[in-house]
Amino acid sequence: MYNLRTPGPTPCPDEVLQAMARQMVNHLGPEFEQALHEVIGGLKKIFQTKNDILLFTCSGSGGLESAIVNMLSPGDKVLAVIIGFFGERFASFAQAHGVNVIPLSFSWGRAADIDEIRKALDNDPEIKAVFVTHNETSTGVTNDVKAISSLVKRYDKLLFVDAISSLGSIDLPVDYWHCDITITASQKGWMVPPGMAMISVSPEAWKAHAEARIPRAYFNFSYTKECMEKGHLPWTPAVPILFALSTSLKMMLKEGLKNIIARHVQVGQATRDGVKSLGLSLFADENYASNTVTVAKAPQNLDVKKLLKILREDFDIVLAGGYQKLAESIFRIGHLGWVTTDDIKEVISALRVVLPRATAP
């Protein structure tokens, strides 16, 4: 069987794919309204929030951009906590919109250091908001958002969380941890194809929205909320993705959030143990290792491209390579959403055979 083990897109159960094969409905009509209502109710349970949740037809990056343009004004100071490629991307989007980004970067493979964030906040009282990546998909590290949020809230700043590859897989109680803006996307832990971003907006964030001056049109939060209160979305949404999400949320709620999180803990541990059993080391600081993506260091004589090719062609297993400077030196195993320890056992067994074939003598 085809074993897609990239950290997004992730495999979709048959029920979810079948939901997408439904005939189209009027996106301003009652069937859509019903599905939207169910989806938002389900999402609120998984986000563990009473906040508004908005949907946009776009990938996760569109969700990040929507947060920036709806919450900030040109020249606003933002502390961007960066632990990898996706943290850099979030910061670069803000810069593109004229936000005054103060980057706080940590070496790739490590989690953010709370004391350094505290120092940065002490140094600059004008900082309005803090960006953090909950789970850095490029390095396989999960930040301690609970600790970061309690610090950020002591300084009374807005907290933006890129939870694209964590929400629905790793515990992130949005209200309890006071996340003002939380962004995720359909093709990660949600067992749904790409096409939709889901974003929670706190009451404090709505206050910031009222004053924010970066231009926005398609991604207008208040207009979107207004439409959603009337039972539809602005613009024509990805209707099949909404149907898919409605089905996957039913499956997720049936399994139960606690059980989903526990399954990811178990699968994450099995993946790390498996990688180590092959004699490879982990790229991430193990105290902060992600339960949705595991990053293995490639030994110097291992040809990563060849490894991925053989796995794909001979074993129907698709793993991910590294981004940018990590392209030749790591490979990544995605284990979020529809995944069990058996899927991972298959990957580890295949790696045991293929690693020698892709390694120069």
Ligand SMILES: *Cc1c(COP(=O)(O)O)cnc(C)c1O
């Ligand atoms: C996948 C991912 C993104 C980008 O999402 P797209 O859907 O590819 O735009 C951003 N941040 C994190 C942490 C991700 O895992």
